[in-house]
Amino acid sequence: MSNDPIHQFHINPISPPIHFGAIDATFTNASLFMVAGVAVASGFMAWAMRPQALVPGRAQSVAEITYGFVHGMVRDAAGDEGVKRFFPFVFTVFMFVFAANMIGMFPYWFAPTGQIIITASMALMVFATVLIVGFAKNGFKFLKLFVPSGVPWYILWFVVIIEIISFFSRPLSHAIRLWANVFAGHLLLKVIASFVPMMAAAGGMLVLGSVIPLFMTVAIYALEFLVAFLQAYVFAMLTCIYLNDALHPGH
Amino acid sequence: MQAEAAHPAEATTAFPPFDASLFPSQLFWFALSFIALYVIMSRFVLPKVGATLARRAGTIDGDLDQAAQKSAEAENARASMEKAVAKARADARAMIDAARAEVQAKLNAEQEAADARIAERIRAAEARVETAKQKALAEVPALADGLARDIADRIAPAVAAPARQRVAAGEA
Numbered sequence: 001m002s003n004d005p006i007h008q009f010h011i012n013p014i015s016p017p018i019h020f021g022a023i024d025a026t027f028t029n030a031s032l033f034m035v036a037g038v039a040v041a042s043g044f045m046a047w048a049m050r051p052q053a054l055v056p057g058r059a060q061s062v063a064e065i066t067y068g069f070v071h072g073m074v075r076d077a078a079g080d081e082g083v084k085r086f087f088p089f090v091f092t093v094f095m096f097v098f099a100a101n102m103i104g105m106f107p108y109w110f111a112p113t114g115q116i117i118i119t120a121s122m123a124l125m126v127f128a129t130v131l132i133v134g135f136a137k138n139g140f141k142f143l144k145l146f147v148p149s150g151v152p153w154y155i156l157w158f159v160v161i162i163e164i165i166s167f168f169s170r171p172l173s174h175a176i177r178l179w180a181n182v183f184a185g186h187l188l189l190k191v192i193a194s195f196v197p198m199m200a201a202a203g204g205m206l207v208l209g210s211v212i213p214l215f216m217t218v219a220i221y222a223l224e225f226l227v228a229f230l231q232a233y234v235f236a237m238l239t240c241i242y243l244n245d246a247l248h249p250g251h
Numbered sequence: 252m253q254a255e256a257a258h259p260a261e262a263t264t265a266f267p268p269f270d271a272s273l274f275p276s277q278l279f280w281f282a283l284s285f286i287a288l289y290v291i292m293s294r295f296v297l298p299k300v301g302a303t304l305a306r307r308a309g310t311i312d313g314d315l316d317q318a319a320q321k322s323a324e325a326e327n328a329r330a331s332m333e334k335a336v337a338k339a340r341a342d343a344r345a346m347i348d349a350a351r352a353e354v355q356a357k358l359n360a361e362q363e364a365a366d367a368r369i370a371e372r373i374r375a376a377e378a379r380v381e382t383a384k385q386k387a388l389a390e391v392p393a394l395a396d397g398l399a400r401d402i403a404d405r406i407a408p409a410v411a412a413p414a415r416q417r418v419a420a421g422e423a
Contacts, residue, residue, distance in 0.1 A: 025279040
């Protein structure tokens with residue numbers, strides 16, 4: 001293994017190159033861990049819900065709590081209509097991000113959410129959904145999203161410009177928040193952990209001192225588990241808030 | 252980076268997240284896995300969880316309803332039982348009162364009858380006593396007369412006989 005902290009983000013083909021016309025569909029380590037995340041997430045949910053017991057066991061409880069967690073999140077942010085339209089989508093987003101983040105926590109494995117193209121795809125998917133559903137449901141009243149009510153006309157034009165900029169920068173911040181958290185966390189872990197063998201190899205007092213980055217690695221690892229969950233939650237939460245704008249554009 | 256885009260999917264780039272040549276394959280597999288997850292979740296998993304939660308809520312509501320119903324039934328049973336006990340107690344009291352009144356009436360009647368009988372006997376006895384008294388009183392003058400004659404005859408027969416004849420004559 002390389003000492004290069006970027007090494008863990010390299011994408012290497014596993015299969016021979018696959019092309020569907022112009023589309024490069026080569027199966028890489030990134031593909032493998034995305035598919036694995038989806039397989040683990042759906043496999044666990046399906047296995048946990050198999051008993052469909054009235055009094056749930058442990059696995060079924062976890063599945064039901066996850067359902068209730070995301071369900072409550074969607075309902076709080078986007079109301080009952082949001083639940084009706086977007087609950088499966090938001091649940092899929094949450095499960096995908098959470099599974100990808102958690103799979104990335106295994107040493108030597110790969111974090112698909114550490115690739116900005118993946119987080120940007122999801123953020124743009126949400127952005128496009130907001131635009132399409134917003135215009136389909138509200139017509140041109142959707143533009144009221146940019147015109148908050150109760151603002152005097154002499155600053156309204158300024159507020160509208162700010163609203164438009166903030167609306168169009170949403171996918172950017174949405175994508176970069178998740179990607180940067182995962183990327184920076186993994187990078188930091190690798191850098192701090194690489195201090196341990198470096199200091200141990202240096203000899204002298206540094207051998208004893210190498211326990212400091214070791215403990216830091218353990219502590220940051222625990223923090224990264226929190227971040228892995230928290231960023232999945234934040235990503236799903238923001239998805240709910242943005243989708244709510246499509247349903248209720250008036251502030 | 253633009254130059255390296257010519258070698259797709261190779262780990263030679265300095266910063267893979269920004270290497271556009273790696274995007275197509277990632278996008279392809281992302282779309283595939285995301286759609287697969289969406290279909291699995293929305294078609295199979297989420298309806299199952301939702302149905303299970305709804306069934307549980309229904310069962311709990313049903314149980315609570317049943318419990319409320321049972322409790323109301325028990326309350327009704329208690330009320331009707333109390334009513335029955337009160338009615339039985341009132342009935343018993345009425346029966347006791349009736350029996351007591353009946354016994355009292357019988358007692359009174361018998362008392363009166365006995366009183367009447369006793370009074371009757373007393374009257375009869377008094378009448379007999381009166382009769383006997385009258386009879387006795389009626390016999391007294393003759394008895395006294397005879398007694399006096401006997402006494403007189405025994406004490407002074409010589410005087411008595413002529414006197415008697417005088418009396419008898421005088422009376423005549």
